[in-house]
Amino acid sequence: MNAGSSISNRRLQGFAIRLCALVLASAGIGCNAPERPRPNVLLITVDTLRADRLGAYGFERNTSPAIDRLASRGVVFERAIAGASFTSGSHASIMTSRYTREHTIGYMNGGTRLEGITTLAEIFNREGYQTAAFVGNIMLDRRIGLDRGFEVYDDELPQAEQNRGFAFERIAEKTTERALLWLKNRDGRPFFLWVHYQDPHGPYTPPPAFKGRFRPEFDPDEEPLPILDTVTGLNGIPSYQELDGIRQPSIYETRYAEEIAYADHWIGELISQLDAISSDAESVIAFTSDHGESLGEAGIYFSHGSTTTPDQAHVPLILRAPGLPQGRRIETVHHVDLMPTLLDLAGFEVPDDISGIALGPILRGESPPPNRMVYCDEGFDLSAYGPDGFVRVGDILAAWNSGEANGSPTMAPRWAAYRWAPGEDWQAVDGIDADSKDVIRSYFRHAIPMVEAREPSELRVERLRALGYAE
Ligand SMILES: [Zn+2]
Structure with missing residues (x-):
């Protein structure tokens, strides 16, 4: 929403510059819109x-x-x-x-x-x-x-x-x-x-x-x-x-x-x-x-x-x-x-x-700060951070493997909420609101497939071999 308005503003600017180029080019005139130097x-x-x-x-x-x-x-x-x-x-x-x-x-x-x-x-x-x-x-x-x-x-x-x-x-x-x-x-x-x-x-x-x-x-x-x-x-x-x-x-x-x-x-x-x-x-x-x-x-x-x-x-x-x-x-x-x-x-x-x-x-004060949660995610354990603290969800993979994906798990993830400010210890607090739970759940239920890494380079394998770590 906030980001959306800044994106569309920028889009409009980009569109205006392209339009200028198009109009002037068709009239046989160069576009003199000052080009901002790129940092x-x-x-x-x-x-x-x-x-x-x-x-x-x-x-x-x-x-x-x-x-x-x-x-x-x-x-x-x-x-x-x-x-x-x-x-x-x-x-x-x-x-x-x-x-x-x-x-x-x-x-x-x-x-x-x-x-x-x-x-x-x-x-x-x-x-x-x-x-x-x-x-x-x-x-x-x-x-x-x-x-x-x-x-x-x-x-x-x-x-x-x-x-x-x-x-x-x-x-x-x-x-x-x-x-x-x-x-x-x-x-x-x-x-x-x-x-x-x-x-x-x-x-x-x-x-x-x-x-x-x-x-x-x-x-x-x-x-x-x-x-x-x-x-x-x-x-x-x-x-x-x-x-x-x-x-x-x-x-x-x-x-x-x-x-x-x-x-x-x-x-x-x-x-x-x-x-x-x-x-x-x-x-x-x-x-x-x-x-x-x-x-x-x-x-x-x-x-x-x-x-x-x-x-x-x-x-x-x-x-x-x-x-x-x-x-x-x-x-x-x-x-x-x-x-x-x-x-x-x-x-x-x-x-x-x-x-x-x-x-x-x-x-720059052009759009308000976002109201959102952000995720630190290890796979089996993730925390959703907001302005006052975080909600931690554990045992996600175990729950997933037990049927979370098809909606009939035999094991539930562990949920816990904490208050936290930088420089302070985090403190357990009671209660997680249902909306936050829904948002977090919709995040971790939609994992995209991971892709296997390529083989190490020959040089790396050679070095590993020299150190006794590779066949
Ligand atoms: Zn690191």
Whole structure:
């Protein structure tokens, strides 16, 4: 409705320009309608970054001077929600403006592939933008299908994680170097550049210049945690996170903060370079993370991908664009809003068949904030976030498999409601209204089929073989 009016306004503008071109061309006259210069667009996503670990979101340690500078010149969304709490699904929501059950990656991480849905990069590229992506996580490897629309998709991941040889990654310095080199050699077209930083993802191994930057804050009652042989993080340290037998959670939290500080340093370099080549008036920057990380909430430590509660679903979202009023906003926004927002800020028409809304018109006071719920969805567990809290639905897959699809399930999903505000613990509250239940149910009942990912590239298989992970 609100988004609808902004879409039709934009349509009308587009129509007026086309009409002008048609009339003048038929009269043999060139159309002199001034062409708005297209801004350069930089999208930064950081893996596994909780909003509340950044200064701009109230963290007391100096983890994020560069991100905080960006925040001070832009719009900070306090209630931004991730599409999922795992990497490939969340990025698919960012790139397509569809929720987890509306794109073909669905709720699988690494096993499925994006297909058949137009991406943000495809539209920019079709409209004459130079496009490039630099990613640092194997879950964003081109076999996942997020490379569509990018003229350059750099997913070269030279290193293996400390505890998992098959999990290739690239650290911030190397990713930034590649992105800066591309910026230097770009052609004259406006560009859409996506840079993904992997560093806060576990294991928390900041490089030497950042390790030890913060002192662990020992709680006198701190109990050492067991090191688990699984990745769940339930009441212990997940196997992939283990740092040399260390068992105090405060040390892990400190190393996590140092990884953020390290990524922030390189994000600062990237933004400085963008600002050196284009003024504020010519560039749009969007900054977010793909999901958060549990740091002991509900007994889950140093892990993600298992719940849709705010520890894993609440993400930072900062926008800097010409003409946007700076400041902090409390509307509930979501990854699905990024695609329409960036297209709108660059002056392009927003597609109809998407789930997000363009935030620019709301920020400029041209349309009222939306009244809606947004979904963080893991498949088996989803949470629908609104202005005061969220409704969590569990056991969805079990209910589905028991006959939910044909209307006669033998098992019902579990429903629970919570009050939540950023920076606070969530509190269970009574009662979920029937309308909200209907809306949420109609969302999760209409899952589109997931599509299996392609085989890993030969180079990747060769490396896996060298490490003993592949036949
Ligand atoms: Zn991730």
